[in-house]
Amino acid sequence: MTIEEIIDLIAGLDGVLTLRPAPGDGSPEISWGDAFFYYAPDGVVPTTRQPFATIVTKDYPDDRSSRLDRPDTFRVNIAAGKEAFVERLGRAPREQAADEVDAGTADAVIAHPVYGGAGWLAVVNPGPRTGEVLRDLLRTAHDRARSSYRRGAEVRPR
Known part of the structure; x- marks a missing residue:
């Protein structure tokens, strides 16, 4: 999957606001x-x-383990939640697996290298093995964000 395909998929979900920072926008x-x-x-x-999903195209100062400085490498990050995290990785978010996948492995669902403990999952360069799983995870994260928004909307003063 390309970055644009993923952006189109997510932007097509209801109520999504997509931010794509660029020079000159502050x-x-x-x-x-x-x-x-x-x-x-x-x-x-x-x-x-927080956003329910992000796409990052480069290493950040506190997040270099996916080695996004390689050519044509990006990572999709998903606020999947504990249930989806356990379903995909077979362990709780705060548990460290002995056979943890290298955070730079392409086309594999991994615990987010920084926010895995909070139930975030990630995929570097999604491809044939993770395309459908990624779609499902993004829909799950969207549903969770929508539910959270609605709960918050119910208690906001009008």
């Missing part, structure tokens, strides 16, 4: 070229919620 330079996906049916970037 975003930090490190985020340029990446993509961030929020459930925000009002079109306003949430100030109290």
Whole structure:
């Protein structure tokens, strides 16, 4: 799957706000070229919620283990939640597996190298082995974000 195919898939889900930082838009330079996906049916970037998925195209200072500095390498990060995390990896998010997959392995579902303990999963360069799984995980993350938004909307003063 290409970055554009993934962006189109996520952007096609209801209520998704897609941010694609670029030069001149006031975003930090490190985020340029990446993509961030929020459930925000009002079109306003949430100030109290994280994105439910991101695509990163480069290493960040505290996150170099996926080696995204390799040519044509990117990683999709998904706020999958504990249930999906356990279903895909066979362990709880905060447990370390003895046979943990290298965070730079392409086309494999892995615990996010930094946020795995919070139930985030990741896929470097999704391909034939992970394409359908990735689609399912993104839908799950979207559903979770939508549910969280709706719960929050119910308690907000009008």
